[in-house]
Amino acid sequence: xxxxxxxxxxPYCALQCGTRxxxxxxxxxxxxxxxxxxxxxxxxxxxxxxxxxxxxDRLRHPLLRGPDGRHTPVAWDTALDRVAERLRRIRAxxxxxxxxxxxxxxxxxxxxxxxGKFARIALxxxxxxxxxxxxxxxAAAAGNAAFGVDRGxxxxxxxxxxADTVLLAGANVAETMPPLLRHLERxxxxxxxxxxxxxxxxxxxxxxxxxxTDLALALGLLHVAVTEGWCDRSYVxxxxxxxxxxxxxxLGWWPERVERVTGVPAEDxxxxxxxxxxxxxxxxxxxxxxxxxxxxxxxxxxFINLALALGLxxxxxxxxxxxxGQGNGxxxxxxxxxxDQLPGYRSITxxxxxxxxxxxxxxxxxxxxxxxxxxxxxxDALGRPDGPRALLVFGSNPVVSVPDAGRIGxxxxxxxxxxxxxxxxxxxxxxxxxxxxxxxxAEEEGTLTSLEGRVLRRRRLLDPPAGVRGDxxxxxxxxxxxxxxxxxxxxAPHEVFDELGRASGGGPADYSGISYERLDAGExxxxxxxxxxxxxxxxxxxxxxxLDRFAHxxxxxxxxxxxxxxxxxxxxxDYPLTATTGRVLAHYQSGAQTxxxxxxxxxxxxxxxxMHPDTAAAxxxxxxxxxxxxxxxxxxxxxxxxxxxxxxDTVFLPFHFPGAGRANLITNxxxxxxxxxxxxxxxxxxxxxxxxxx
Ligand code: SF4
Numbered sequence: 001x002x003x004x005x006x007x008x009x010x011p012y013c014a015l016q017c018g019t020r021x022x023x024x025x026x027x028x029x030x031x032x033x034x035x036x037x038x039x040x041x042x043x044x045x046x047x048x049x050x051x052x053x054x055x056x057d058r059l060r061h062p063l064l065r066g067p068d069g070r071h072t073p074v075a076w077d078t079a080l081d082r083v084a085e086r087l088r089r090i091r092a093x094x095x096x097x098x099x100x101x102x103x104x105x106x107x108x109x110x111x112x113x114x115x116g117k118f119a120r121i122a123l124x125x126x127x128x129x130x131x132x133x134x135x136x137x138x139a140a141a142a143g144n145a146a147f148g149v150d151r152g153x154x155x156x157x158x159x160x161x162x163a164d165t166v167l168l169a170g171a172n173v174a175e176t177m178p179p180l181l182r183h184l185e186r187x188x189x190x191x192x193x194x195x196x197x198x199x200x201x202x203x204x205x206x207x208x209x210x211x212x213t214d215l216a217l218a219l220g221l222l223h224v225a226v227t228e229g230w231c232d233r234s235y236v237x238x239x240x241x242x243x244x245x246x247x248x249x250x251l252g253w254w255p256e257r258v259e260r261v262t263g264v265p266a267e268d269x270x271x272x273x274x275x276x277x278x279x280x281x282x283x284x285x286x287x288x289x290x291x292x293x294x295x296x297x298x299x300x301x302x303f304i305n306l307a308l309a310l311g312l313x314x315x316x317x318x319x320x321x322x323x324x325g326q327g328n329g330x331x332x333x334x335x336x337x338x339x340d341q342l343p344g345y346r347s348i349t350x351x352x353x354x355x356x357x358x359x360x361x362x363x364x365x366x367x368x369x370x371x372x373x374x375x376x377x378x379x380d381a382l383g384r385p386d387g388p389r390a391l392l393v394f395g396s397n398p399v400v401s402v403p404d405a406g407r408i409g410x411x412x413x414x415x416x417x418x419x420x421x422x423x424x425x426x427x428x429x430x431x432x433x434x435x436x437x438x439x440x441x442a443e444e445e446g447t448l449t450s451l452e453g454r455v456l457r458r459r460r461l462l463d464p465p466a467g468v469r470g471d472x473x474x475x476x477x478x479x480x481x482x483x484x485x486x487x488x489x490x491x492a493p494h495e496v497f498d499e500l501g502r503a504s505g506g507g508p509a510d511y512s513g514i515s516y517e518r519l520d521a522g523e524x525x526x527x528x529x530x531x532x533x534x535x536x537x538x539x540x541x542x543x544x545x546x547l548d549r550f551a552h553x554x555x556x557x558x559x560x561x562x563x564x565x566x567x568x569x570x571x572x573x574d575y576p577l578t579a580t581t582g583r584v585l586a587h588y589q590s591g592a593q594t595x596x597x598x599x600x601x602x603x604x605x606x607x608x609x610x611m612h613p614d615t616a617a618a619x620x621x622x623x624x625x626x627x628x629x630x631x632x633x634x635x636x637x638x639x640x641x642x643x644x645x646x647x648x649d650t651v652f653l654p655f656h657f658p659g660a661g662r663a664n665l666i667t668n669x670x671x672x673x674x675x676x677x678x679x680x681x682x683x684x685x686x687x688x689x690x691x692x693x694x
Contacts, residue, residue: 010042015157106589154313361503379398399427437469610652
């Protein structure tokens with residue numbers, strides 16, 4: 001059943017702006033709903049989201065690739081039978097780990113949960129990970145180590161509205177989530193970014209480090225805090241441990257040395273820490289700019305160290321947080337589609353967690369596989385002798401979004417079977433042997449968890465087009481064909497959510513006290529929200545974490561002893577520039593959705609390369625010309641955009657574009673040893689005109 005109006009949330013980023021959808025004269029209209037996070041605002045993507053619903057190339061039938069390489073529409077039973085038969089054969093010949101699953105940070109909690117369960121008990125494979133590995137994993141690793149739990153913002157977004165000073169490290173919120181600025185109007189902003197972004201233009205202070213040197217800068221800021229006497233010694237003594245070891249590492253990073261490494265003037269470093277110290281309410285927030293590095297977890301940890309030294313986390317009106325990117329980047333990393341994780345943010349290697357989840361699933365704990373490969377390693381293993389031979393992709397477009405994309409394209413081509421569930425023919429779907437057309441945001445019910453850890457209801461306005469099924473039904477259809485009872489894979493989202501709640505109960509991300517009924521009654525519920533006995537009042541959820549204690553057993557936060565190291569691929573004489581990638585306001589992730597919205601495509605129709613005029617001139621390039629950007633892995637083409645505020649040693653590339661304009665053709669898959677995050681933000685390149693060797 002559908003309604004003429006639905007209060008739901010934007011299909012794109014983790015801010016999850018509240019929207020009201022309605023049907024008027026046959027068209028779907030969107031307006032901001034009464035929701036505290038976006039306060040009546042939407043960005044360009046949110047306003048134009050209804051255009052996605054009737055995009056002309058919407059997938060409406062399952063497709064099978066024939067011997068001639070062309071996709072042909074087939075019935076659902078034919079497609080699912082074919083997939084199940086091939087999966088059974090591959091498993092029989094090569095074992096359960098020969099089948100892999102790749103999920104997405106945009107999937108609802110229900111889909112992410114059921115996908116993880118499907119992989120572990122219907123396929124019996126350990127080989128599942130998701131594209132959130134490329135988004136949140138460094139901040140998650142640092143947050144878990146420091147605080148004992150990982151929730152992007154451990155406080156409501158609206159708390160930021162009272163801040164005096166906010167440090168944004170590697171977060172360009174003016175482009176990635178503009179309505180957030182409504183909560184930052186009062187604050188003085190300190191922005192750390194190699195580019196003079198729109199956010200940096202709003203800042204009271206812009207620190208512009210060389211790409212890949214944020215860790216040195218964070219160490220320098222801690223050095224300033226301690227040596228200037230601005231460290232909150234009583235907070236450090238009462239609420240933390242590990243300060244001395246962390247300080248030993250920061251000791252050698254005095255501001256003038258940091259200036260030599262990062263290019264940020266020593267005086268600006270002191271000014272930044274002074275602004276944070278003098279503020280009554282201050283926040284340190286990190287984003288992908290500092291996290292998407294081969295040392296991203298240590299860099300996030302170094303900013304947490306700074307926040308702890310200043311006594312911010314857990315202090316009312318102040319704090320540390322990381323700004324989650326994808327729509328369900330938070331919930332998507334909590335319920336079991338990560339290689340090392342079971343629902344409720346439980347570890348798959350923890351015997352007690354395995355027993356608990358296996359009981360909810362009605363299986364023997366010994367049946368649950370162990371941890372699998374992380375995202376890049378998984379994709380890089382496809383089709384190799386010891387790697388998976390089949391891959392099921394849900395809600396992701398790795399052909400565009402994965403580093404060293406040319407190499408990963410070869411791995412996908414080496415598979416025996418590639419199955420993609422999507423609602424548009426993404427670049428990955430075009431390569432698939434079987435394409436399964438699924439519903440999208442306004443056609444489905446579910447929940448997502450926003451960047452502040454609040455669980456939100458996605459509500460259906462429309463039925464999906466004829467021929468399209470929900471992901472939950474697709475998962476059930478495959479599971480039953482693989483011998484599972486249908487009841488073990490429910491298709492009603494509220495049933496899946498209730499089971500997810502039970503599976504998460506007692507875990508770090510405990511949803512067991514949350515229900516559709518409570519959410520639909522308008523309660524604002526933030527995890528953890530444990531179930532309580534029927535004779536007690538329901539748990540109110542936890543909008544603010546850490547007010548009394550951190551989540552480690554001793555209640556203390558942990559400083560991390562981290563030190564700076566260079567990028568994995570420094571500039572050289574052959575590759576003298578550093579390329580860094582990022583997002584633009586008009587597009588989202590791989591662009592598979594936003595490039596299909598005419599208004600957004602008109603706003604930014606093609607990939608460009610931002611560079612300083614001197615950089616362009618030295619390479620024989622002019623504004624508007626096509627440049628070839630080469631790294632050791634490949635080459636891509638981009639329109640030159642001369643920007644006077646760029647660092648002359650840096651080239652910026654948005655990563656939303658396909659084909660020869662894929663920024664990820666040149667990016668470096670060097671992985672962070674703690675989070676397995678690739679180094680999207682820094683690789684050595686050279687540039688030149690199209691007809692040159694560059
Ligand atoms: Fe959607 Fe994010 Fe834009 Fe809000 S800021 S409208 S959630 S894309």
